[in-house]
Amino acid sequence: MSPTFRHIRYDLPAPGVARITLARGEARNAQNARLLYELNDAFDVAARDDAVRCIVLCADGPHFSAGHDLRDSFVAELDRREPVGTWCGYHAAGAEGVMSQENELFLGLSERWRNLPKPTVAAVQGKAISGGLMLVWPCDLIVAAEDAQFVDITVEMGIPGTEFFHHPWELPARIAKEMLFASRSLDAQEAHRYGMVNHVVPAADLMRRTLQLAGRIAARPSLALRLAKESVNAAEDAGGRTSAMATAFAHHQLGHSHYRQLHGTMIDPDFLARFAGAATRPREETP
Ligand code: ZN
Helix, strand or coil: CCCCCCCCCEEEEEECCEEEEEHHHCCCEEEEEEHHHHHHHHHHHHHHCCCCCCEEECCCCCCCEECCCCCCCCHHHHHHCCCCCCCCCCCCCCCCHHHHHHHHHHHHHHHHHCCCCCCCCCECEEEEHHHHHHCCCCCCEEEECCCCCEEEECCCCCCCCCCCCCCHHHHHHHHHHHHHHHHEEHHHHHHHHHHCCEEEEEHHHHHHHHHHHHHHHCCHHHHHHHHHHHHHHHCCCCCCCCCHHHHHHHHHHHHHHHHHHCCCCCCCHHHHHHHHHCCCCCCCCCC
Protein backbone atom coordinates (compact mmCIF):
# COMPACT_ATOMS: atom_id res chain seq x y z
CA MET A 1 0.00 0.00 0.00
CA SER A 2 1.38 3.41 -0.93
CA PRO A 3 2.07 5.73 2.01
CA THR A 4 0.19 9.02 2.26
CA PHE A 5 2.38 12.10 2.17
CA ARG A 6 1.81 15.61 3.50
CA HIS A 7 5.21 17.24 3.17
CA ILE A 8 6.52 15.56 0.02
CA ARG A 9 5.27 14.48 -3.41
CA TYR A 10 6.22 11.32 -5.27
CA ASP A 11 5.89 10.79 -9.00
CA LEU A 12 7.39 8.97 -11.96
CA PRO A 13 8.25 11.74 -14.45
CA ALA A 14 10.18 9.61 -16.97
CA PRO A 15 10.79 5.92 -17.73
CA GLY A 16 12.85 4.41 -14.93
CA VAL A 17 12.95 7.63 -12.93
CA ALA A 18 11.22 8.35 -9.60
CA ARG A 19 11.04 11.92 -8.35
CA ILE A 20 10.67 12.90 -4.70
CA THR A 21 9.83 16.55 -4.10
CA LEU A 22 10.10 18.35 -0.77
CA ALA A 23 6.74 20.14 -0.73
CA ARG A 24 7.11 22.48 2.22
CA GLY A 25 8.22 25.42 0.15
CA GLU A 26 6.28 27.91 2.29
CA ALA A 27 8.58 26.92 5.19
CA ARG A 28 11.72 26.82 3.03
CA ASN A 29 11.40 23.04 3.27
CA ALA A 30 12.46 23.13 6.91
CA GLN A 31 12.62 19.54 8.09
CA ASN A 32 10.28 18.34 10.78
CA ALA A 33 10.33 14.68 11.76
CA ARG A 34 7.27 13.89 9.67
CA LEU A 35 8.93 15.24 6.53
CA LEU A 36 12.02 13.13 7.21
CA TYR A 37 10.02 9.93 7.68
CA GLU A 38 7.89 10.67 4.63
CA LEU A 39 11.08 11.17 2.66
CA ASN A 40 12.36 7.87 3.97
CA ASP A 41 9.08 6.15 3.02
CA ALA A 42 9.30 7.62 -0.48
CA PHE A 43 12.88 6.41 -0.92
CA ASP A 44 11.67 2.96 0.10
CA VAL A 45 8.84 3.06 -2.45
CA ALA A 46 11.38 3.92 -5.15
CA ALA A 47 13.88 1.32 -3.97
CA ARG A 48 11.24 -1.42 -4.00
CA ASP A 49 9.85 -0.55 -7.44
CA ASP A 50 11.76 -2.69 -9.94
CA ALA A 51 10.85 -0.27 -12.72
CA VAL A 52 12.75 2.55 -10.99
CA ARG A 53 16.47 2.74 -11.69
CA CYS A 54 17.27 6.30 -10.67
CA ILE A 55 15.78 8.54 -7.98
CA VAL A 56 15.65 12.34 -8.15
CA LEU A 57 15.35 14.43 -4.98
CA CYS A 58 14.21 18.01 -5.52
CA ALA A 59 12.38 20.77 -3.67
CA ASP A 60 9.53 23.23 -4.15
CA GLY A 61 10.05 26.94 -3.66
CA PRO A 62 13.04 29.24 -3.87
CA HIS A 63 15.18 27.24 -1.40
CA PHE A 64 16.05 23.57 -1.22
CA SER A 65 15.96 23.31 2.59
CA ALA A 66 16.52 25.61 5.56
CA GLY A 67 17.58 22.69 7.75
CA HIS A 68 15.84 21.27 10.78
CA ASP A 69 12.64 22.93 11.93
CA LEU A 70 13.67 23.97 15.43
CA ARG A 71 10.00 24.43 16.37
CA ASP A 72 9.17 20.77 15.79
CA SER A 73 8.81 18.16 18.53
CA PHE A 74 10.99 15.52 16.94
CA VAL A 75 10.55 13.03 19.77
CA ALA A 76 6.72 13.12 19.51
CA GLU A 77 6.93 11.95 15.89
CA LEU A 78 9.60 9.38 16.80
CA ASP A 79 7.14 7.86 19.28
CA ARG A 80 4.60 7.44 16.49
CA ARG A 81 6.97 5.87 13.95
CA GLU A 82 8.45 2.47 13.38
CA PRO A 83 12.21 3.09 13.77
CA VAL A 84 14.55 2.42 10.85
CA GLY A 85 17.45 1.79 13.24
CA THR A 86 17.93 -0.18 16.43
CA TRP A 87 18.90 2.45 19.03
CA CYS A 88 15.46 3.47 20.38
CA GLY A 89 15.31 4.57 24.05
CA TYR A 90 14.40 8.09 22.96
CA HIS A 91 13.23 9.12 26.43
CA ALA A 92 16.28 7.90 28.37
CA ALA A 93 17.74 10.45 30.77
CA GLY A 94 20.89 12.46 30.17
CA ALA A 95 22.80 12.21 26.91
CA GLU A 96 21.39 8.75 26.12
CA GLY A 97 17.94 9.81 24.94
CA VAL A 98 19.17 12.68 22.76
CA MET A 99 21.88 10.53 21.21
CA SER A 100 19.28 7.86 20.45
CA GLN A 101 16.91 10.36 18.84
CA GLU A 102 19.62 11.85 16.64
CA ASN A 103 21.08 8.48 15.75
CA GLU A 104 17.70 7.41 14.42
CA LEU A 105 16.41 10.59 12.86
CA PHE A 106 19.46 12.38 11.50
CA LEU A 107 22.53 10.18 11.17
CA GLY A 108 20.54 6.98 10.67
CA LEU A 109 18.21 8.26 7.97
CA SER A 110 20.87 10.12 5.99
CA GLU A 111 23.25 7.16 6.09
CA ARG A 112 20.41 4.87 5.04
CA TRP A 113 19.67 7.06 2.01
CA ARG A 114 23.36 7.22 1.14
CA ASN A 115 23.34 3.42 0.95
CA LEU A 116 20.15 2.97 -1.13
CA PRO A 117 20.96 0.44 -3.84
CA LYS A 118 19.93 2.76 -6.68
CA PRO A 119 21.53 5.96 -7.97
CA THR A 120 20.13 9.18 -6.52
CA VAL A 121 20.41 12.68 -7.97
CA ALA A 122 19.72 15.85 -5.98
CA ALA A 123 18.49 18.98 -7.76
CA VAL A 124 19.31 21.98 -5.59
CA GLN A 125 18.19 25.59 -5.88
CA GLY A 126 18.59 28.42 -3.39
CA LYS A 127 19.91 27.62 0.05
CA ALA A 128 20.70 24.24 1.56
CA ILE A 129 21.49 25.04 5.20
CA SER A 130 22.94 22.60 7.76
CA GLY A 131 20.28 19.86 7.93
CA GLY A 132 19.63 20.65 4.26
CA LEU A 133 23.12 19.31 3.53
CA MET A 134 22.08 16.05 5.17
CA LEU A 135 19.52 15.58 2.38
CA VAL A 136 21.82 16.69 -0.44
CA TRP A 137 25.04 14.92 0.51
CA PRO A 138 23.60 11.40 0.79
CA CYS A 139 22.68 11.65 -2.91
CA ASP A 140 25.13 10.21 -5.42
CA LEU A 141 25.07 13.12 -7.85
CA ILE A 142 24.18 16.78 -7.36
CA VAL A 143 22.89 19.21 -9.98
CA ALA A 144 22.88 22.79 -8.70
CA ALA A 145 21.06 25.82 -9.99
CA GLU A 146 23.26 28.88 -10.43
CA ASP A 147 21.69 30.43 -7.31
CA ALA A 148 22.40 27.43 -5.06
CA GLN A 149 24.23 28.05 -1.79
CA PHE A 150 25.51 25.44 0.62
CA VAL A 151 26.14 26.44 4.24
CA ASP A 152 26.54 24.82 7.65
CA ILE A 153 25.82 27.10 10.63
CA THR A 154 26.06 24.44 13.35
CA VAL A 155 29.31 25.80 14.82
CA GLU A 156 27.42 29.08 15.39
CA MET A 157 25.00 26.97 17.43
CA GLY A 158 27.91 25.65 19.50
CA ILE A 159 27.85 22.24 17.83
CA PRO A 160 30.79 20.95 15.75
CA GLY A 161 28.95 20.17 12.49
CA THR A 162 25.86 18.33 11.33
CA GLU A 163 25.00 14.84 12.63
CA PHE A 164 25.72 13.34 9.19
CA PHE A 165 29.27 14.67 9.10
CA HIS A 166 30.18 14.29 5.45
CA HIS A 167 32.13 17.50 5.05
CA PRO A 168 35.60 15.92 4.58
CA TRP A 169 34.24 13.59 1.88
CA GLU A 170 32.57 16.40 0.00
CA LEU A 171 35.24 19.09 0.13
CA PRO A 172 38.99 19.61 0.56
CA ALA A 173 39.86 19.67 4.27
CA ARG A 174 40.62 23.40 4.44
CA ILE A 175 37.40 24.32 2.68
CA ALA A 176 35.47 21.97 4.98
CA LYS A 177 37.09 23.64 7.99
CA GLU A 178 36.32 27.15 6.75
CA MET A 179 32.73 26.07 6.07
CA LEU A 180 32.51 24.94 9.69
CA PHE A 181 34.64 27.56 11.47
CA ALA A 182 33.35 30.63 9.64
CA SER A 183 29.95 29.45 8.35
CA ARG A 184 31.36 29.99 4.88
CA SER A 185 28.64 29.67 2.28
CA LEU A 186 29.69 27.90 -0.90
CA ASP A 187 27.95 29.04 -4.05
CA ALA A 188 27.20 26.64 -6.87
CA GLN A 189 30.33 27.44 -8.88
CA GLU A 190 32.62 27.02 -5.86
CA ALA A 191 30.94 23.75 -4.95
CA HIS A 192 31.44 22.62 -8.55
CA ARG A 193 35.09 23.62 -8.49
CA TYR A 194 35.67 21.48 -5.39
CA GLY A 195 33.87 18.50 -6.90
CA MET A 196 30.93 18.65 -4.50
CA VAL A 197 28.52 19.36 -7.36
CA ASN A 198 28.39 17.61 -10.73
CA HIS A 199 26.75 20.32 -12.82
CA VAL A 200 25.73 23.96 -12.45
CA VAL A 201 22.77 24.95 -14.62
CA PRO A 202 20.47 27.96 -15.01
CA ALA A 203 17.69 27.84 -12.42
CA ALA A 204 15.06 27.63 -15.14
CA ASP A 205 16.74 24.51 -16.54
CA LEU A 206 17.29 22.72 -13.21
CA MET A 207 14.54 20.11 -13.49
CA ARG A 208 14.96 19.52 -17.22
CA ARG A 209 18.72 18.99 -16.91
CA THR A 210 18.33 16.81 -13.81
CA LEU A 211 15.74 14.59 -15.46
CA GLN A 212 17.94 14.38 -18.55
CA LEU A 213 20.81 13.08 -16.43
CA ALA A 214 18.55 10.75 -14.45
CA GLY A 215 17.06 9.39 -17.68
CA ARG A 216 20.52 8.62 -19.03
CA ILE A 217 21.37 6.75 -15.83
CA ALA A 218 18.04 4.89 -15.80
CA ALA A 219 18.80 3.46 -19.25
CA ARG A 220 21.73 1.47 -17.81
CA PRO A 221 21.44 -2.09 -16.46
CA SER A 222 20.22 -2.01 -12.86
CA LEU A 223 22.78 -4.48 -11.50
CA ALA A 224 25.71 -2.54 -12.96
CA LEU A 225 24.32 0.65 -11.43
CA ARG A 226 23.96 -0.97 -8.01
CA LEU A 227 27.42 -2.48 -8.09
CA ALA A 228 29.08 0.68 -9.37
CA LYS A 229 27.48 2.64 -6.55
CA GLU A 230 28.49 0.04 -3.96
CA SER A 231 32.05 0.05 -5.31
CA VAL A 232 32.52 3.82 -5.01
CA ASN A 233 30.86 3.84 -1.59
CA ALA A 234 33.11 0.99 -0.49
CA ALA A 235 36.17 2.98 -1.57
CA GLU A 236 35.01 5.91 0.59
CA ASP A 237 34.39 3.58 3.51
CA ALA A 238 37.78 1.91 3.08
CA GLY A 239 39.24 5.40 3.48
CA GLY A 240 37.83 5.56 6.99
CA ARG A 241 34.56 7.37 6.30
CA THR A 242 32.39 5.30 8.63
CA SER A 243 34.67 5.42 11.66
CA ALA A 244 35.43 9.13 11.16
CA MET A 245 31.70 9.87 10.99
CA ALA A 246 31.10 7.88 14.17
CA THR A 247 33.73 10.02 15.91
CA ALA A 248 32.16 13.22 14.58
CA PHE A 249 28.71 12.06 15.74
CA ALA A 250 30.09 11.45 19.24
CA HIS A 251 31.62 14.95 19.21
CA HIS A 252 28.27 16.33 18.08
CA GLN A 253 26.60 14.65 21.07
CA LEU A 254 29.27 16.01 23.41
CA GLY A 255 28.35 19.48 22.14
CA HIS A 256 24.67 18.93 23.01
CA SER A 257 25.62 17.46 26.39
CA HIS A 258 27.84 20.46 27.17
CA TYR A 259 24.98 22.92 26.73
CA ARG A 260 22.52 20.70 28.57
CA GLN A 261 24.87 20.58 31.56
CA LEU A 262 25.57 24.30 31.51
CA HIS A 263 22.23 25.75 30.42
CA GLY A 264 19.67 22.96 30.01
CA THR A 265 19.53 23.65 26.27
CA MET A 266 20.58 21.54 23.29
CA ILE A 267 22.62 24.33 21.73
CA ASP A 268 24.22 27.64 22.67
CA PRO A 269 21.52 29.75 24.37
CA ASP A 270 22.89 32.88 22.68
CA PHE A 271 22.06 31.33 19.32
CA LEU A 272 18.60 30.40 20.59
CA ALA A 273 18.03 33.99 21.68
CA ARG A 274 18.99 35.23 18.22
CA PHE A 275 16.74 32.56 16.68
CA ALA A 276 13.81 33.64 18.87
CA GLY A 277 14.32 37.18 17.62
CA ALA A 278 14.45 35.94 14.07
CA ALA A 279 11.24 33.96 14.65
CA THR A 280 9.32 37.23 14.80
CA ARG A 281 10.47 37.92 11.26
CA PRO A 282 9.07 36.05 8.24
CA ARG A 283 9.75 32.33 8.36
CA GLU A 284 12.18 32.36 5.46
CA GLU A 285 14.55 34.45 7.59
CA THR A 286 15.06 31.68 10.16
CA PRO A 287 17.71 28.95 9.91
ZN1 ZN B 1 22.15 17.31 17.04
